[in-house]
Amino acid sequence: MTAYGEHWYDEDAGPLVRPYALTHGRTRATALGLDLVTLVVSVPTYGDVSMLPPEAALILDLCVRPLSVVELSARLRLPVVVVKVLLGDLIDSGLVLMSEPADTSFDYDSDILQAVLDGLRSL
Amino acid sequence: MDSVASDRSGAGQALDVRSVKILVAGGFGVGKTTMIGSISEITPMRTEEALTAIGHDVDDLSGVETKTTTTVALDFGRITIDPTIILYLFGTPGQERYWFMWDELSSGAIGAVVLADTRRLESCFSALDFVEQRALPFVVAVNCFHGTQQYTVAEVRQALDLDPAVPIVLCDARRKDSTKQVLVGLVQHAIVRRATHPVR
Numbered sequence: 129m130t131a132y133g134e135h136w137y138d139e140d141a142g143p144l145v146r147p148y149a150l151t152h153g154r155t156r157a158t159a160l161g162l163d164l165v166t167l168v169v170s171v172p173t174y175g176d177v178s179m180l181p182p183e184a185a186l187i188l189d190l191c192v193r194p195l196s197v198v199e200l201s202a203r204l205r206l207p208v209v210v211v212k213v214l215l216g217d218l219i220d221s222g223l224v225l226m227s228e229p230a231d232t233s234f235d236y237d238s239d240i241l242q243a244v245l246d247g248l249r250s251l
Numbered sequence: 252m253d254s255v256a257s258d259r260s261g262a263g264q265a266l267d268v269r270s271v272k273i274l275v276a277g278g279f280g281v282g283k284t285t286m287i288g289s290i291s292e293i294t295p296m297r298t299e300e301a302l303t304a305i306g307h308d309v310d311d312l313s314g315v316e317t318k319t320t321t322t323v324a325l326d327f328g329r330i331t332i333d334p335t336i337i338l339y340l341f342g343t344p345g346q347e348r349y350w351f352m353w354d355e356l357s358s359g360a361i362g363a364v365v366l367a368d369t370r371r372l373e374s375c376f377s378a379l380d381f382v383e384q385r386a387l388p389f390v391v392a393v394n395c396f397h398g399t400q401q402y403t404v405a406e407v408r409q410a411l412d413l414d415p416a417v418p419i420v421l422c423d424a425r426r427k428d429s430t431k432q433v434l435v436g437l438v439q440h441a442i443v444r445r446a447t448h449p450v451r
Contacts, residue, residue: 165270165339194268202296227266245438247332
């Protein structure tokens with residue numbers, strides 16, 4: 129039994145707000161095709177964010193330069209699926225822009241491969 | 252940054268920047284994250300993914316209460332190739348049992364570096380199987396940072412039963428120049444393969 133007033137949780141219990149509470153239980157973003165390396169950037173004039181959940185406002189702050197879904201996940205310490213749901217809302221609201229999903233097909237044209245090759249050589 | 256978000260009109264608008272990815276695969280402790288860190292412009296980051304132990308759609312956590320969930324750490328780095336292309340390097344989860352998550356990782360990847368350690372060559376067999384099954388372009392990079400490279404490239408090729416077209420490079424995963432040569436070799440190989448094996 130836990131005595132009244134005694135903490136019944138500790139750090140091992142994990143975050144008090146479960147990740148999926150942030151997404152209202154949703155585990156899928158809207159059908160945007162977000163993948164691990166989809167790049168997102170916040171629209172510069174996104175204005176008043178006081179109505180947004182704190183995590184969403186944080187995403188807008190972090191994405192002033194293009195960041196990938198997986199980078200956001202690492203920085204926010206949130207699972208990728210949660211970040212995708214939060215991003216889906218922000219994209220639907222017009223607050224965040226996303227790159228074309230790179231993963232939908234293996235459609236690199238040789239120009240992109242050549243650009244990657246040139247870029248690597250010049251490092 | 253002018254190229255980014257030049258049109259701010261709202262949802263569905265695509266960015267004028269795209270991402271590409273390369274996988275760094277190999278057995279546990281072979282130096283995957285070291286290799287990524289040697290060339291990444293950011294300190295390699297880690298994200299921990301909650302995964303279902305069955306099924307291939309790693310995003311689908313519906314009905315999760317009936318499945319076993321586990322977490323797997325994913326290390327990655329980033330290289331800005333030019334203002335319009337960002338390259339991500341992913342270290343694949345070392346434990347074989349997590350490799351089903353390679354589906355999302357390998358989809359659309361330029362290719363893979365299979366990092367091998369000749370002291371325990373067998374530790375890269377599973378990674379080889381995977382990239383060969385997925386028909387991903389790959390190179391084998393033999394990590395020689397111990398300074399104890401006892402085998403020639405030809406011997407490694409024979410031991411791994413590699414197609415003669417697959418490049419094998421000796422490398423030091425700690426050194427940027429060395430990692431750069433490995434990645435250059437992979438992209439060159441991917442370009443050649445693309446020409447000789449048209450995309451399905």
